Amino acid sequence: MPIDTAPHHDATAEHDAWRQDRRAAVTAPLGNLALVETRWLPDETPATLDEAAAAIAAEQADGVTVTTLRRTHLETGADEVGIRRWDAAAPAVKAFIDVPVFPYDPSWVQTAHFTPVDGSRTVPFEHIRDNGGSRELVVPGDITFTRDGTTYTMSAFDDGGTLLLVFGDATNGVDGETGTYGAGRFLFVERTDDGGFGTEGEVVLDFNRAFVPPCGFSVQYNCPMPPAQNRFAIEVRAGERLVRFRDGFDLYAV
Structure with missing residues (x-):
């Protein structure tokens, strides 16, 4: 069953602060709205990924960040590696109103x-x-x-x-x-x-x-x-x- 909470106004204030934190997080340079590309690199391995990511990052405009990621192939179970590009001025960032x-x-x-x-x-x-x-x-x-x-x-x-x-x-x-x-x-x-x-x-x-x-x-x-x-x-x-x-x-x- 629901639990007893702090006085309602305190809980509401905490909730408002959480909403502000969420807005800051999703609009950050590496926030959810900034992700413009997830690219898997079939020719790369975990050992070569960082070098490949650095080469891709060198080609980017100001405000774009490149990070790496890994996952397991859905069918084979093999390791897959890739990069993500984050654009602090992405269209979604500019068009965002709120949640x-x-x-x-x-x-x-x-x-x-x-x-x-x-x-x-x-x-x-x-x-x-x-x-x-x-x-x-x-x-x-x-x-x-x-x-x-x-x-x-x-x-x-x-x-x-x-x-x-x-x-x-x-x-x-x-x-x-x-x-x-x-x-x-x-x-x-x-x-x-x-x-x-x-x-x-x-x-x-x-x-x-x-x-x-x-x-x-x-x-x-x-x-x-x-x-x-x-x-x-x-x-x-x-x-x-x-x-x-x-x-x-x-x-x-x-």
């Missing part, structure tokens, strides 16, 4: 129980640019909570040492003031103690801080999508909704 949110609702600050599992359990997550393919992500435990008489058990994966919940709900893809990003939203899971992934205990799901995934800001991201167990049949009217751009800007035409 509207639902009004802060303390009832969506939800306590849950984290139960770790032995070993490195993986769960298949379909990714938005993999044409229906799934990638195995490490899910170190189960997150269980009850809301309005219904018990949910969800899977959050290890995102560089932080639990990240990818979830969907009945607001996804809906037009109007209650609609949210069609492919689902992300939420970081907060522990109420100092325990890690290997420790059973209480966690907090503050759905007011649910956020649009990076692929809602740039088509160059390959975001995980909610697995079946992470899809609510109900509306989660909390958190970020949809990215707003100035009239005429089409993210998918960039």
